[in-house]
Structures are given as C-alpha cells and as structure tokens.
Amino acid sequence: MAATVELRELRRTFGDVPALQGIDVSLAGGEFLSLLGPSGCGKTTALRLVAGFDRPDSGRVLVDGKDITSVRPSRRDMGMVFQAYSLFPNMTAAQNVEFGLRIRKLARAARAKRVRELLESVGLEQAGKR
C-alpha cells in the first residue's frame, strides 16, 4: 500500500510573502518524514499542497511517479489530520468514522464492521452513538 511521494521545485507565494521557495522532497514507500520549523515557515503550506487544498505557483507533486498537481483533493485518496478539530458536528462519532467509507461506496455491512473495529481500537465503542 505504501506509495512514494515526490515534491519537485514546489513554489508558493502569498502576496509578497514567499512560503515555499522551490522545495524538493523525495519520500520512499513507508518512509517517515517530519517537517520541523518555526511558525510560518511553510510546513502547513507544503502539506496543503500535497493534500491538494492549495495549488502551487510552480512545481509538481508526484505520487508513485504520477503527477497529481492538478488532481482535486477528493480524488487523491489521501488522509490528512487537521490541526484544528475536524469532526462533522452534525454526525455521531460513528457516522464521523463512517463518512469516508460511505463516500467510497462500501457496503453497509462492511462499513458497520469497520466502524466497530476502529472505535474499539481506540476504546470508543461506547461513544459511537454520541
């Protein structure tokens, strides 16, 4: 399942403020990378470009060698953990977990099973209906 991720010459400027000035990153499958730096140095910008919530001014994002720079975020098949809370307040905990599976059109029974497993794995099986 592990995919390679490559960033090539990625640039992004907000007004006069350069956030990324041509960064190159190459990640092998299964490799683990931490971006460290002070606030405002472009960590989040880089992540948002990888997830597709923002477009780079120039440069490319490649996953498994395929250029996905202009692919919509909903088609990238990626997971992103957000800094701020990002639960859907209109859904129960279980429905929050289920949302991604529903979008991928998994059968109801399979979804229910996976949701139960996931909630159990974090000790939240009692809280699913909240």
Added chain:
Amino acid sequence: MRRRFIAPSSLVWLVLAAAYFLIPLVATLLFSLRDSQTGTCCSLGAYGTIFDDPQFAKTLWLSFKLAVETVVISLVLFVPTVYWVHLKLPRLRPVIASLALLPFVVPPIVLVVGMLDVYGGWSPGWFYSTPQFLVAAYVVLAFPYVFFALDAGFRAIDVHTLTEASQSLGASWRTTLGRVIIPNVRTAALSGALLTLAIVMGEFTIASLAAFHTFPTYIQYVNQTQAYPAAALTLISFGITWFAMLGILVAGRRPGGRQMAMRGGG
C-alpha cells in the same frame, strides 16, 4: 446561591412588554366576538362569515403557496452562494451584505414599478400575468433576511476545515454541500425560512400595486367593508401564521436534536 425569583424590576418590564403585545390582541378578540346585529357580546357570527367566504381559503392558499415558493427559491439561491463566498471569496462578503440592504432602502413601490417595467413585454404570460410574478419580488424582499441568517450560520461553523476534511475523505462538492455543510447550517436556514414566510404572508404593498389578490389584500378588503369579521380575520391570520411557523420549526428541528447533545458532550 442562584436567585430563585425574578427581580421585581424585571417583573415590571415583563408585565409591561406582555401588556404591550397582549392588549391589542385581547381588544381585537373582544371586538370580533360582538354580534353583527346588536353589537353586543358574544357571538361567533363574524368568524362564520369569514370561514364561509370562499375568498378566505383561496387567498390564504395562494399566499401560502407563494411563501413556500419564495422560501425554496431563496434557499436554493443563497445557501450555495453564501457557502462559496465564505469559502473562496471572503472579500465579496461586505459587497453582498450591502447589496442585501438594498431591499430596505428601495421602497416597495419603486421595486414593483421597476419590476413591472423590466418583466413587461417579453416574459411569458404564466409568469407575468399570474401571482407567480410576486415570487420574483418576494425573493428580493426576503434576500436580506435569508442572507443575514445564513451568514451568521456560516460564521458559526468552520467552513474551511469542514470542507477540506470532507474532501480529503473523497467527497465531491455536491456530497460536501449536502452531507456536511447543509446539515450544519440547518438552524440558520430555518430561521431565514421563518422570516421569509412571515414576510410573504403579510406583504401588502407589492401585491396590491401589481393588482393581485393575496391574503393580505383580502384582509384589507374585509377591513374596509365589514367591521366585526375584519377583527375575526385578523386573529385567524395571526393564528395561521403562528401555526405555520411552528410547523416549520418542528419539522426542521427534529433530526437536529442530536446536534445539540453532541456539542454539549464534546
């Protein structure tokens, strides 16, 4: 220690406010119960006169239909618009907000004359020569109420994070709007809908100037011709509008109960 009684000063204001609202209603009620022949209390004759009048049900139904159409069109137009403005074009928000104030500034008479002029000549007859025409005007009138209600609703949720979370899970724009955004602004949309309903059910000027016979123009007609039934009709229309609003409130709140529980627990 929490205070268990209402402070005397607030009680005074409460009584004053209640009197302000209730005295006209009670006075209308007493007047409506007078007998049309003798002028003494108490007879339900005035109410009978109204309910027997076919114009009553006809105009009421028409106004209600126009109100529902206005609500639907307004929400379909403004929910995606306000969502998009909050998400992508926050700089346009003040522009739209000032546009939303225009219906308050432009008098209804200017609006209706302008609209008759704009739509006259080229628009189809089913629109221009029927009360459907009024819906176009009412969407304009409802614009500020729907916009500011939705605007407050969208400000209360984290539009960006919710949208991005939904999309990174693979949801399309349509799914994001339908499953994530709309359920979270439901209460705001509901209050916009309630205000719109109240406006359309009570709108007189435009309907009258465009020469259509809606419920408010019917009330006005009864007012000028029959004294006691007019009072009865006023109370009936008050009750109907109140009930319609209660209905929307109940219909819209039911699935949302969970939302409150979850916020409290989170």
